[in-house]
Amino acid sequence: MISDKKVKVLDISSTQIRYINMTSFLNHCHNLEFINISRVRVDSFKTDINTMQSCENLKTVDASYTILPSNIVPFHGNSETIYKNANIPININWLNSVNFPKNIRYLNMSGVIPKWISYSFDNFTAEVFGASKLKLEVINIGSNNFGRMDLTLLMPRCPFSKVDLSGCDIRYLNPDAISSFKLLSDIDLSRNKLNSMMAEDFNLFENLFTKLFNLRTIRLASNGLTRLPKYIFAYNLRLEFIDISDNQITEFSCEVNHLTHLRTVDVRRNRIQVIDAATFDTFDNVQILLLGNPIQCSKCDSLDSINWLKNTASSTTNNPDLPLQCENKDSEKVYITDKTINEIQEICNRPKVIIVICCTAFLALVLVVAILFKIRRCQRQRKYQREMEDRIALIREGADESKFVVFLSYSSNDDDFVNKYVYNQLNENLQQKVGKDSNLVCEGDKHFQIGRPIPEQMSRFLRKSSVVVILLTDHFIQSVHCRNEFDHAILLEKPSVLMVKDEIDIEMMNGQMLDLYEHRTRILFMRENDEYIPKTSWENICTSIMIELVEN
Structure with missing residues (x-):
């Protein structure tokens, strides 16, 4: 029926399915673009991954609060599953071989884990390969029970732009669980228990969003937070909306002066008594929602706050939630007027x-x-x-632990340049710096074992090297082996230093390579009398490399 009538939208929400043949369904869903199976109870199903086809046009899937068969998710009984001390590779390219729908852009899996079941991760690593093949932009896995998420998720080129983890009872979230989501613009962590994480490791909580440079919306409502770290938003320069409503925050003390795109800060229903007017007053056109906070006007330190409230609230028409009342020394609600300000000034003068x-x-x-x-x-x-x-x-x-100080990565088309201007100079200066007369620079052609697989040798010698020095040229960018070396160095979190000798077509770079090129200082070569010389001395170059050894 789905295939014959060319159905594009299918809504079977809030129904009970005794049995479904998933293979047959997937073989007849070519025209389907939207499917809603939310709150569906599935008693049993059958699938054959070897014969099923792909719903190639399927873009939106709402499977929220779906009740899966009891052999997958038990209907009754409390249980907690903890995955720990493991490193699991996940190859998404496998989905192509089974014709799994890969064009889905929106996926809602909220509430599929019953309240009596929870999943936690402790020192768990998942390496996901082939994420670039996905088109999934929005994923909602809220209202599931995850508890502790001490998870490292290595997922290069992840396409996610919005992730919803609200209401998941998360008590601890390792920043590395979300740091691979480089394109993420919206994250919802509302209705969790992240105050427990802040109490356990304040510095880690402060670095929760450090690597998410494209974030525009952050939601941290209802997490029991009593305060925010000062630099929690230090690297989120594109932030437009911050929601920290319904917490226990007594003051908004985090640094936001650098957030030039900020438009709304929601701090409703907290415990803020005094507003840092010096912070808020630095912004233009910022909507600050303050309804439900016990603003005080009984102490001298509230003078600037009350002054700012009076002046801003009376002139800002697009901000209906700014309260025009405060609590005086007798715990009475009074309107904020010139008389109120004069009374506070008297308190200050005593x-x-x-x-x-x-x-x-x-x-x-x-x-x-x-x-x-x-x-x-x-x-x-x-x-x-x-x-x-x-x-x-x-x-x-x-x-x-590292046999080599430097792993020298370059295209074979640049052999002459490396042999004449780089390899010997770099190796000799490192030898002088270290005081050891041995080979400290690893080069593929010199050290890879003949007859062995290139990826194996590349991985082996990258692990044996402390710092990766990359000769970045158009040849390097276009080379598959060179890009593999770069990606593997990033995966191993090896410190990388770029070396540039000519103009480069940056449009050919991938996201991580472009980010490294634009944000990290480089070793530059200049051309004089048909010869290449570095703009800085080899001594400075080697000193910088040795610094990377200590800092990493």
């Missing part, structure tokens, strides 16, 4: 002596902190120098 004492103590504290900071900085410098010397000593003695 304890001048105390203020002077506090200021003196504060200055003394600042001085002590500055001295301690200076001492700490010196200690760090000494520690850094010791680590550098220890690492060099390990390399000199042959006890370092």
Whole structure:
């Protein structure tokens, strides 16, 4: 029926299916573009991956709150499944061999895990290959029970632009679980328990969104948060909407001055008593939603906040949620007027002596902190120098875990340039830096074992090298082996240094290569009298490489 009538939209939500032959369905769904099976109960099904065809036009699937057969998801009984201490490769290219629908752009799998079942991950890594073949942009897996997600998801070229993880009871979310979503613009983590993660590892929580440079919307509502780390949005320069409503936040203290695209900050129904007016007043056309907060006007430190509220609320017509009342010293709700501001000013003028004492103590504290900071900085410098010397000593003695300091990656078309201007100079200067007269630069043609598979040798010697130096040319970008070396170096999280000698067609670069090219400093060669010379000295180049050894 689906095939004969060329059905494009199929809605069978809220029904019960005793039995479904998935192979037959998939073999007759060529015209289907939208399917809604939300709240469907499936008792049993049959599928044969060897004979099924693909719903090649299917773009939207709503399978929210679908009840799967009991042999897959039990109907009763509490259970928690924990996946831990494992590294699992997942090859999405396998889906092509079974004609799995691969043109889906929207997938809603929210609520498919019953409330009495939960899945957690502990020190778990999944390496996903072939994600670039997917067209999935929006994925909703909210209202499922995931608990702890100490998960590292390596998924290069992931196409996700919006991910919904709301209502999943997440108590811990490793930033590496979402760091591969480079195109992500909208993430919803509302109605979880991320305050537990902030209590467990504050720094990790602060770095939750560090690698998501394209984020425009972040939702953290209803997570029990009592505060936000100062630099939690430091790298999300494209942010437009921040939702931290329905938490326990007492002040909005995170740094947002650099967010030039910010349009709305939702802090409704928190416990904010004093607003940091200096922060909010730096923005133009920013809607700040404050309804449901116990704004105070009973202390001197609320003067700037109340002043800002009075001036902004009276002139901003597109912001209906700004409260025009506050609680005075008698816990009474009063309108914010000039009289209110005068009363607060009187409170500020009373304890001048105390203020002077506090200021003196504060200055003394600042001085002590500055001295301690200076001492700490010196200690760090000494520690850094010791680590550098220890690492060099390990390399000199042959006890370092990496056999080579540098893995030199380049196209075979650039052999003459490398042999004449790079390899010997780099190796000799590294030898002088380390104090060891041995080969410290790995080069494929010199070190790969003859007769072995290239990917195996590439992986082996990348792991034996500490830093990857890439001679970036058009030949390199166009070479499949070179791109594989680059992608594998990224996958292994090897520090990479680019070396550039001529103009490059950046339009041929993939996303990660372009990001490295645009955001990291490079070794540049200039041409003089038909000869190439680096713009900086080889000593500086080798020093930078040694620094990468210590920092990574």
